[in-house]
Amino acid sequence: MGDESKRSMYLLGGRRVQIRDLLDAGLLNPGAKLRFRRRRVGVTHHAEITVTGRVRLIPDGQEFPTPSRAAMVAAGMRAVDGWLAWVVVELGRPLDALRQDLLDRAVATAADDPREEPLDVRVHERLREARKRADGNHPEEFSVRELLKLWGAKDRGDQISRIEADLANHGLVTSPSFRKVTLDATVRLIVGSSGAEEPPAAAPGRAPAVTDDEESAEDPVGLTVGNLRSALGGLTSVAPNASFDEAVTKMLLNDFSQLAVLNGPRNLRGAITWRSIAHARHAAADAKLTDAIEPDVVAVRYDKELIDVLPDLQRTGFVFVRDLENVVAGIVTTADxxxxxxxxxxxxxxxxxxxxxxxxxxxxxxxxxxxxxxxxxxxxxxxxxxxxxxxxxxxxxxxxxxxxxxxxxxxxxxxxxxxxxxxxxxxxxxxxxxxxxxxxxxxxxxxxxxxxxxxx
Structure with missing residues (x-):
C-alpha cells in the first residue's frame, strides 16, 4: 500500500468514509458486484463499483457517489443506509463490514503516525462498542450533553459535522436525532436501516431513514420544536372523564393556561383551557368536563421546524408535541x-x-x-x-x-x-x-x- 493510500486511510477523523477509501486500501476492487436484497417484497437490486469509486446500478447504468443514494434510487425508498444494504457478492459481506475493517486498520496505524486530524482512537473504540450493543438490540442511552462530551464538545457547535461523520462511519444514528432535541434529552445509539425489512417508522432499535450524504434534506435548517425545553419535558394531562375540580387544581398548581385531554398516551382528545371552562359553565351550570374540551388542537412531531409551527401558535397560543413513538410528550406555548x-x-x-x-x-x-x-x-x-x-x-x-x-x-x-x-x-x-x-x-x-x- 502506497504512502498516499495509507494517509487517505489514516486521516478519517471528521469525514465520512467513501467507496474510494476502500479501493485505495485494497479492501474493494473496481468492478466488484453488489447485491441489495429486499426480503419482504422479494426483490433484489444489483450494482457494481466503478474505477472512480461510484456505485453503478445494473442494468440501467445510473451512477451515484454514495451507496445510500444508489440504494434509495434503486428501491424507490425515501432513505436507507446503503452501507448496510449493499452486500459485496464475492465476499458475502456488506459494505459496512469493509468500512469497519478500514477503521480498524486506521486505528492500528494511529499510534505511529504524527500527522494531523487522525481517526480518534478513543472515539473509535467507544463507538465500536456502541455498535456491538446496538447490533445486539441493547442500544446505549445518553443525554445529548453526555454524547457530545465523547468529542469534548459542550454544545452543538463547530464539531457537529465531525460527530455525525464518526457516527455514520460506524453505521450509527441517534434516536431521536440529537440535532432536534434539547441538550438534556435522552437519545439512543442505534443502527440505521438496511432497507431489507423496511421496518415501520416506530420500530424499536432501528432507524428507518438514514443516508450517508453529507447533507440531507431531512436535516433541520433552524430550530425544531424539539429544541425547546418544554417540547419533550413531560406533559400534565387529564382523562376525558375527569372532573372540573381535578382539571382546575392541576392548572392552578402548575400555573397552566391549558391542559391536554388524553385517552391513552397517543390518543389526544383535545385541550381544556380557562376560556373553554368559562364558556362551558356559562352555557350550563351542570356542565361536565367533556363539555369544555376544545377538540380543534394541533399536535406536531418533535422534529418539525419551529418556524413552520408559528402560524398555529399565533392562532391557538399552544401546540402539543409528539415524540419519536408518537406519544404526546410535551407542549410548546407562545411564551416558550x-x-x-x-x-x-x-x-x-x-x-x-x-x-x-x-x-x-x-x-x-x-x-x-x-x-x-x-x-x-x-x-x-x-x-x-x-x-x-x-x-x-x-x-x-x-x-x-x-x-x-x-x-x-x-x-x-x-x-x-x-x-x-x-x-x-x-x-x-x-x-x-x-x-x-x-x-x-x-x-x-x-x-x-x-x-x-x-x-x-
Whole structure:
C-alpha cells in the first residue's frame, strides 16, 4: 500500500468514509458486484463499483457517489443506509463490514503516525462498542450533553459535522436525532436501516431513514420544536372523564393556561383551557368536563421546524408535541417560543453593539494606515474590521497608551478573546442556549465601552 493510500486511510477523523477509501486500501476492487436484497417484497437490486469509486446500478447504468443514494434510487425508498444494504457478492459481506475493517486498520496505524486530524482512537473504540450493543438490540442511552462530551464538545457547535461523520462511519444514528432535541434529552445509539425489512417508522432499535450524504434534506435548517425545553419535558394531562375540580387544581398548581385531554398516551382528545371552562359553565351550570374540551388542537412531531409551527401558535397560543413513538410528550406555548428566540437574539444584539463601539473607538483614534499596519492585512475601511482585528489593534502597547484608559490592557484583551469565541458561536445560530454568563459578559463589556469610549 502506497504512502498516499495509507494517509487517505489514516486521516478519517471528521469525514465520512467513501467507496474510494476502500479501493485505495485494497479492501474493494473496481468492478466488484453488489447485491441489495429486499426480503419482504422479494426483490433484489444489483450494482457494481466503478474505477472512480461510484456505485453503478445494473442494468440501467445510473451512477451515484454514495451507496445510500444508489440504494434509495434503486428501491424507490425515501432513505436507507446503503452501507448496510449493499452486500459485496464475492465476499458475502456488506459494505459496512469493509468500512469497519478500514477503521480498524486506521486505528492500528494511529499510534505511529504524527500527522494531523487522525481517526480518534478513543472515539473509535467507544463507538465500536456502541455498535456491538446496538447490533445486539441493547442500544446505549445518553443525554445529548453526555454524547457530545465523547468529542469534548459542550454544545452543538463547530464539531457537529465531525460527530455525525464518526457516527455514520460506524453505521450509527441517534434516536431521536440529537440535532432536534434539547441538550438534556435522552437519545439512543442505534443502527440505521438496511432497507431489507423496511421496518415501520416506530420500530424499536432501528432507524428507518438514514443516508450517508453529507447533507440531507431531512436535516433541520433552524430550530425544531424539539429544541425547546418544554417540547419533550413531560406533559400534565387529564382523562376525558375527569372532573372540573381535578382539571382546575392541576392548572392552578402548575400555573397552566391549558391542559391536554388524553385517552391513552397517543390518543389526544383535545385541550381544556380557562376560556373553554368559562364558556362551558356559562352555557350550563351542570356542565361536565367533556363539555369544555376544545377538540380543534394541533399536535406536531418533535422534529418539525419551529418556524413552520408559528402560524398555529399565533392562532391557538399552544401546540402539543409528539415524540419519536408518537406519544404526546410535551407542549410548546407562545411564551416558550418568545423565550427561545430571545435567548438566540440577545447575544446577537449585544455583539452588534460591541462591534460598533470598538469600531468607533478605533476610527476616532487611529488612521486607516495605522490600522492596516497593525492588522497585517489589507483593510479598505473601518467597517471591514473583525473581532480579531480589534484585538490586534487594541493589543498594541502604544495604541493602548494613547487611548489613556485607566484599564489593564492584557485583561481587556483577554476578555475580547473570550467574546471572539462567543461571537463565532452566535453567528452560527446554534440551537443551544448560550453558556451561563454569556449575556452578562457581553453587557458588562458594552457598559465599560460606553463609559470609557467617550474618553477617547
Amino acid at each position: 417560543v418568545v423565550q427561545a428566540y430571545g435567548e438566540m437574539a440577545m447575544p446577537f444584539f449585544q455583539i452588534g453593539e460591541l462591534d460598533r463601539s470598538l469600531r468607533r473607538v478605533i476610527a476616532r483614534n487611529l488612521g486607516l494606515d495605522q490600522v492596516v499596519a497593525l492588522c497585517r492585512r489589507p483593510v479598505r475601511s473601518f467597517d471591514e474590521l473583525s473581532m480579531g482585528d480589534y484585538q490586534r489593534v487594541l493589543g498594541d502597547a502604544q495604541t493602548w497608551t494613547d487611548l489613556g484608559w485607566p484599564l489593564d490592557r492584557s485583561t481587556f484583551i483577554e476578555r475580547l478573546d473570550e467574546i471572539r469565541n462567543i461571537r463565532n458561536d452566535v453567528m452560527h445560530f446554534k440551537p443551544d442556549p448560550p453558556p451561563v454568563g454569556t449575556i452578562d459578559r457581553l453587557r458588562k463589556l458594552n457598559s465599560l465601552l460606553r463609559q470609557y469610549g467617550e474618553l477617547s
